[in-house]
Amino acid sequence: MMAPWFSDAAGIAALPVGLAFGAALERAGLGSARTIGDQLRGRDFTVVKVMFSAIVTAMLGVYWASTLGWLDLGRVSIPETDLLPQAIGGVLFGAGFAVASLCPGTACVSAGTGRKDGALAVLGLFIGTLVVGLGWSLLGPVAEHAPREGATLAGDLGLAPGWVVGGLTVAGALVITLTPRLEGRPAGRAPGVFAAAVLPLGLLAVVTKEGPAVAAHRLDRIAAEIASEQDHVDPLQLAEWLKAGQAGLRVIDVRDGVSAEAYQIPGSETVPLERLGELNVEPEDIVVLYSDGGTHAAQGWVLLRARGVPHVYVLRDGLAAWEDEVMTPSPPEHPDSASLARYRRARALSLWFGGRPSSTPRAPAGTTPTRRRNTC
Amino acid sequence: MSRETAESRGYADPVVVGVALGLVLFGVILLAGRGLGASGAFAASSASVVHLVAPAKLTPDSYLARWVPEHGLLGEWIVVEILGVILGGWASAVLAGRARLVTERAGESSDRGRLLAALTGGCLMGAGARLARGCTSGLGLTGGALLATGAWVFIPVAFGTAFLTAWVRRQRQSAP
Numbered sequence: 001m002m003a004p005w006f007s008d009a010a011g012i013a014a015l016p017v018g019l020a021f022g023a024a025l026e027r028a029g030l031g032s033a034r035t036i037g038d039q040l041r042g043r044d045f046t047v048v049k050v051m052f053s054a055i056v057t058a059m060l061g062v063y064w065a066s067t068l069g070w071l072d073l074g075r076v077s078i079p080e081t082d083l084l085p086q087a088i089g090g091v092l093f094g095a096g097f098a099v100a101s102l103c104p105g106t107a108c109v110s111a112g113t114g115r116k117d118g119a120l121a122v123l124g125l126f127i128g129t130l131v132v133g134l135g136w137s138l139l140g141p142v143a144e145h146a147p148r149e150g151a152t153l154a155g156d157l158g159l160a161p162g163w164v165v166g167g168l169t170v171a172g173a174l175v176i177t178l179t180p181r182l183e184g185r186p187a188g189r190a191p192g193v194f195a196a197a198v199l200p201l202g203l204l205a206v207v208t209k210e211g212p213a214v215a216a217h218r219l220d221r222i223a224a225e226i227a228s229e230q231d232h233v234d235p236l237q238l239a240e241w242l243k244a245g246q247a248g249l250r251v252i253d254v255r256d257g258v259s260a261e262a263y264q265i266p267g268s269e270t271v272p273l274e275r276l277g278e279l280n281v282e283p284e285d286i287v288v289l290y291s292d293g294g295t296h297a298a299q300g301w302v303l304l305r306a307r308g309v310p311h312v313y314v315l316r317d318g319l320a321a322w323e324d325e326v327m328t329p330s331p332p333e334h335p336d337s338a339s340l341a342r343y344r345r346a347r348a349l350s351l352w353f354g355g356r357p358s359s360t361p362r363a364p365a366g367t368t369p370t371r372r373r374n375t376c
Numbered sequence: 377m378s379r380e381t382a383e384s385r386g387y388a389d390p391v392v393v394g395v396a397l398g399l400v401l402f403g404v405i406l407l408a409g410r411g412l413g414a415s416g417a418f419a420a421s422s423a424s425v426v427h428l429v430a431p432a433k434l435t436p437d438s439y440l441a442r443w444v445p446e447h448g449l450l451g452e453w454i455v456v457e458i459l460g461v462i463l464g465g466w467a468s469a470v471l472a473g474r475a476r477l478v479t480e481r482a483g484e485s486s487d488r489g490r491l492l493a494a495l496t497g498g499c500l501m502g503a504g505a506r507l508a509r510g511c512t513s514g515l516g517l518t519g520g521a522l523l524a525t526g527a528w529v530f531i532p533v534a535f536g537t538a539f540l541t542a543w544v545r546r547q548r549q550s551a552p
Contacts, residue, residue: 051517088507113466
């Protein structure tokens with residue numbers, strides 16, 4: 001059966017995986033703040049060596065397993081990309097990493113092996129997480145700017161995945177074989193053996209063409225995206241993107257024969273379905289398609305995804321939903337805190353777009369957003 | 377003069393451990409379709425604490441509400457994994473005779489200074505990891521291996537800042 005084998009990642013694997021992870025960090029000396037402190041002084045390259053050899057090993061495993069059709073990457077959760085918060089978070093994290101000489105995982109190992117400093121780093125991690133978690137909504141674009149699910153280097157750089165894998169393998173092998181010189185110590189046999197083992201696998205990745213397994217995987221992945229509704233964008237989310245001037249956002253009206261007077265979402269381009277195949281898309285563009293109800297837009301979505309355009313969304317329920325939820329939002333019929341918060345958000349956006357928010361609930365006609373969630 | 381490294385202090389060859397760690401990471405991706413992580417456990421546990429002591433703070437659209445575990449803290453994958461990390465680290469240290477209650481300095485001149493640095497650094501990392509959507513494990517290792525764009529921005533930014541911060545701290549420590 002194609003991996004991942006336990007899609008509902010119930011606790012079965014969590015404990016043994018954690019045990020192995022913790023033991024590995026301890027064995028390398030990474031539960032000792034001194035090791036990381038020495039790395040950041042440039043005296044001991046343990047951290048860099050462990051990280052690079054682990055990343056290259058797992059990367060080659062994942063690449064070859066998915067190329068050979070053993071692993072369905074569409075079902076693997078790939079960390080989200082949101083560059084602005086990640087760059088700012090990276091600066092804060094890096095500063096904290098240098099001050100503590102521990103990272104979150106190694107702080108847990110350090111605390112577990114009796115280091116009092118490790119225990120205090122764990123306490124600090126808890127405090128820092130809590131403070132940012134509670135203040136999240138005040139941080140605006142510093143916390144959430146342009147989140148993209150599953151964005152990868154290959155898609156964003158417009159390179160074949162094999163080239164990225166090959167390039168990183170060569171970089172990793174160089175780092176592993178050259179760092180012992182910086183330490184002024186005899187290297188031992190491990191770096192040479194490592195380079196000899198990974199380089200052929202990495203270079204072979206460069207010459208692999210996208211085989212049938214990968215093509216099939218792409219279709220499976222598109223199907224999985226549809227099933228999990230990752231293909232939709234909510235009208236309020238789109239309104240927020242437009243209002244915030246989201247970089248790379250392109251809103252496309254795919255309706256046929258749109259007359260000049262017809263209402264369109266502000267900033268839309270008009271590209272009828274039959275011309276969508278010719279649309280020029282940059283890898284970083286976020287394309288949102290809409291039609292009256294949504295069927296045509298959904299067809300356009302499959303077309304663009306199959307062309308390999310990475311970030312395409314369909315406006316959920318089309319122009320009709322934009323009209324209901326952004327231009328003329330009405331308060332919830334059975335208010336609770338979630339639906340009221342959504343109404344307040346919609347009201348503010350509506351005023352911004354020159355809409356007419358209503359102050360009385362809409363007559364129930366089976367049109368509340370939650371009930372329509374699965375239609376396109 | 378040959379410098380001292382973790383390996384020369386009795387720890388294992390970092391490349392051998394790195395490959396083993398990479399195989400664990402590959403294994404968990406095959407098993408569960410997800411990678412390793414650490415900072416997520418802090419998000420889940422701090423959300424649980426807020427849920428317990430001040431549930432009114434957790435409006436459905438708040439950030440921490442996303443992290444409140446549905447089936448209790450021990451039903452959360454990453455929390456169980458991190459408990460495993462602590463246990464695994466402890467067991468490995470006991471077997472090697474390295475588990476002991478001490479404060480381990482990393483260049484600080486006093487134990488008190490070391491503890492304060494660990495606490496301060498922990499706070500900064502906790503905050504940074506939330507913004508970055510992960511830490512060295514969840515974003516660096518896992519995202520790195522899965523070629524996530526965000527990971528390959530985070531790794532150079534975080535390590536670049538870390539080297540720079542360490543340099544500034546050394547200048548200040550060596551100043552009279």
